[in-house]
Amino acid sequence: MKIGVVLPIAEGDAGVTPRYAEIRSLALQAEATGFDSIWIYDHLLFRFPEKPTVGIWEAWTLMTALTEATDRVEIGSIVLCSPFRNPALLAKMADTLDEISGGRLILGLGAGWHEPEFTAFGYPFDHLVDRFEEALKIIQPLLKTSAVDFQGTYSSATKGELRPRGPRADGPPILVASFKPRMLRLTAQYADAWNTAWLGKAEGLTERLAAFHAACDEVGRPRDEVEVTVGVNVRFPEAGDEPVDPAKALSGTATEIAAELKRYEAMGVGHLICGVDPNTEAGVARFAEAVAVFRG
DSSP, X not given: OEEEEEOOOXXXXXXXXOOHHHHHHHHHHHHHTTOSEEEEOOOSEEOOTTSOOEEBOOHHHHHHHHHHHOSSSEEEESOEEGGGSOHHHHHHHHHHHHHHHTSOEEEXXXXXXXXXXXXXXXXXXXXXXXXXXXXXXXXXXXXXXXXXXXXXXXXXXXXXXXOSOOSSTTOSOEEEEOOSHXXXXXXXXXXXXXXXXXXXXXXXXXXXXXXXHHHHHHHTOOGGGSEEEEEXXXXXXXXXXXXXXXXXXXXXXXXXXXXXXHHHHHTTOOEEEEEEEXXXXXXXXXXXXXXXXXXX
């Protein structure tokens, strides 16, 4: 089972606004300490009632920079909001970044959910799943076959062709984050990997995994053709902090966390994508100890 960490890229992550030099340093630390992947989430801003706006760096630019900064780790999006980018162009961007990285990109995709950022940047917020399905009908064939001819209500690509091609004939793997029935069916139809998030102990996966397997059965996709990936929170509280809810985050000693990682592995999870709190060099180092115990 692969294990990766989500990097801090928003205002307030780790208590500060992370600068690129700090993000890059944390990515290099993750690579040096044995993690398999680093992950970037994709938002334009966060705006919740009665709270100040929170800004965030743009995901694809950061992923491109980190691809050049690192040598070994896979680089994934957790997840790109498909309505923010033209789907045919996004497929071309993904194949190009896969070329730059030497085949290390994981193209995570989602439909979007945070209406304030859509409004603030001028994107329509209607029919999100319909728009996402059309995007998949363009992105997936372009990456897998180099060609697409699709005219939809919201997106189109007429005699689209992907040339030149990157290092993988069928492009980078497509990961889709999904929870509700229709999105689960789309994942089963089009994705190479399914993601569900954010969990603590592995027992929280049981019901969600059953729903995804049911979606695979419904569309006739063999279950083992789609990798299971899980977003997991890992928290190292300071003395005096509130106790950690085990349903929402892993915590404890390196041995205790490693035991829970083993449970995820036993459930057939192929990749854990972990949000570490605090998301700092010290926090990542502590989690690396647990990963070392898990692998030992």
